[in-house]
Amino acid sequence: MAEHIQNPPATSAKKLNVTAIAIWVVVLAVLGLSGYGLMKTNASRPEAGETAPGFTMNFFNGYEWEGQDAVALADLQGKPVVVNFWASWCVECRLEADLLEQAWQQYKDQGVVFVGIAYSDVEPNAKEYLREFSVTYPNAPDLGTSISDDYEITGVPETFFIDRNGVIQHVQIGPVNASMMNSIMAKIMTQ
Amino acid sequence: MQVRRKQIVKRGMKWGLLLLLIMTVVLPVWAQESDSSEVTDDEVNAVAKEVYCPVCESTPLDVCETQACADWRELIREKLAQGQTKEEIFTYFADQYGDRVLATPPAEGLNLILWIWPVVAVVVGGFLFSRYMRNLRATAAAAPAVDVALPEDVPPPAKDDYVSRIEQELKKK
Numbered sequence: 137m138a139e140h141i142q143n144p145p146a147t148s149a150k151k152l153n154v155t156a157i158a159i160w161v162v163v164l165a166v167l168g169l170s171g172y173g174l175m176k177t178n179a180s181r182p183e184a185g186e187t188a189p190g191f192t193m194n195f196f197n198g199y200e201w202e203g204q205d206a207v208a209l210a211d212l213q214g215k216p217v218v219v220n221f222w223a224s225w226c227v228e229c230r231l232e233a234d235l236l237e238q239a240w241q242q243y244k245d246q247g248v249v250f251v252g253i254a255y256s257d258v259e260p261n262a263k264e265y266l267r268e269f270s271v272t273y274p275n276a277p278d279l280g281t282s283i284s285d286d287y288e289i290t291g292v293p294e295t296f297f298i299d300r301n302g303v304i305q306h307v308q309i310g311p312v313n314a315s316m317m318n319s320i321m322a323k324i325m326t327q
Numbered sequence: 328m329q330v331r332r333k334q335i336v337k338r339g340m341k342w343g344l345l346l347l348l349i350m351t352v353v354l355p356v357w358a359q360e361s362d363s364s365e366v367t368d369d370e371v372n373a374v375a376k377e378v379y380c381p382v383c384e385s386t387p388l389d390v391c392e393t394q395a396c397a398d399w400r401e402l403i404r405e406k407l408a409q410g411q412t413k414e415e416i417f418t419y420f421a422d423q424y425g426d427r428v429l430a431t432p433p434a435e436g437l438n439l440i441l442w443i444w445p446v447v448a449v450v451v452g453g454f455l456f457s458r459y460m461r462n463l464r465a466t467a468a469a470a471p472a473v474d475v476a477l478p479e480d481v482p483p484p485a486k487d488d489y490v491s492r493i494e495q496e497l498k499k500k
Contacts, residue, residue, distance in 0.1 A: 162451075166440060225393070256380060277423065280421075280423070
């Protein structure tokens with residue numbers, strides 16, 4: 137006798153379809169999130185002409201600037217800002233440390249703000265570095281490396297020169313020298 | 328004579344107090360320093376091997392030779408000397424330098440993908456495999472049974488010469 141294959145009940149097929157759809161939704165969601173994560177990881181460094189990414193820096197314990205223990209880039213709107221990424225373990229950072237402090241002393245009365253961000257540094261060593269070079273402009277650890285992630289730095293030292301409109305005018309990879317400093321400062325102060 | 332003895336006792340008490348004061352101030356500092364040196368490299372590396380410094384990506388802290396990593400290892404040594412647990416040290420490093428410095432990132436935010444993805448892959452794989460098997464079974468059941476009979480005029484397949492000889496030898500016995 138011939139066997140007849142019975143079709144499964146319609147409700148069972150519907151249930152199967154719903155499960156399949158749910159699974160594909162989850163797969164697509166996970167793929168989407170993975171893609172977002174990858175895009176975030178592979179974001180390119182903000183270059184000259186682009187708006188500087190915003191950040192808030194919480195100064196090292198015991199340090200303050202203008203009576204505050206933190207400052208946000210947004211608070212400095214209307215002022216040219218020099219953002220320097222450094223670390224106490226970085227040999228090249230030592231080459232520019234004195235120059236940055238001298239430039240800060242020279243330009244601070246003209247409304248320019250220098251800020252230093254310690255990248256992947258250990259707090260006692262970073263503080264010792266600041267004492268060693270008598271750095272007086274505001275400095276902070278890069279908590280969670282969120283600021284260096286946004287600026288996509290590839291190492292230290294790196295310095296971003298931002299004009300009073302919040303636009304990056306120059307990105308310096310490696311240490312800054314005196315002649316470079318003067319010409320870039322003139323540029324960001326006239327923008 | 329008695330006055331002189333009282334003066335000696337008084338002076339002794341003064342020096343004793345001074346000594347006590349010095350010990351109170353100096354001893355904890357000295358103890359902390361000596362504790363830090365008592366933490367062995369193996370103890371430091373047991374924590375360091377689960378941490379990655381952003382400066383030298385993909386290299387665990389225990390084998391990385393840069394100055395930045397040496398500083399981090401020293402920090403781990405200090406924290407172990409202070410009595411902090413591995414988990415407390417990991418939390419500190421994650422807060423300071425971000426989750427990505429940990430070999431095992433916490434199951435939060437975007438990191439969840441790392442934890443969910445294998446489970447999703449197994450579930451989806453299992454579902455697709457079971458569906459494939461069900462289809463295979465349904466196809467087999469639906470196919471009509473075919474009698475495979477050899478035509479009469481077809482000679483039986485030729486035996487292997489070696490096998491035939493063995494059979495002959497066995498018959499002789």
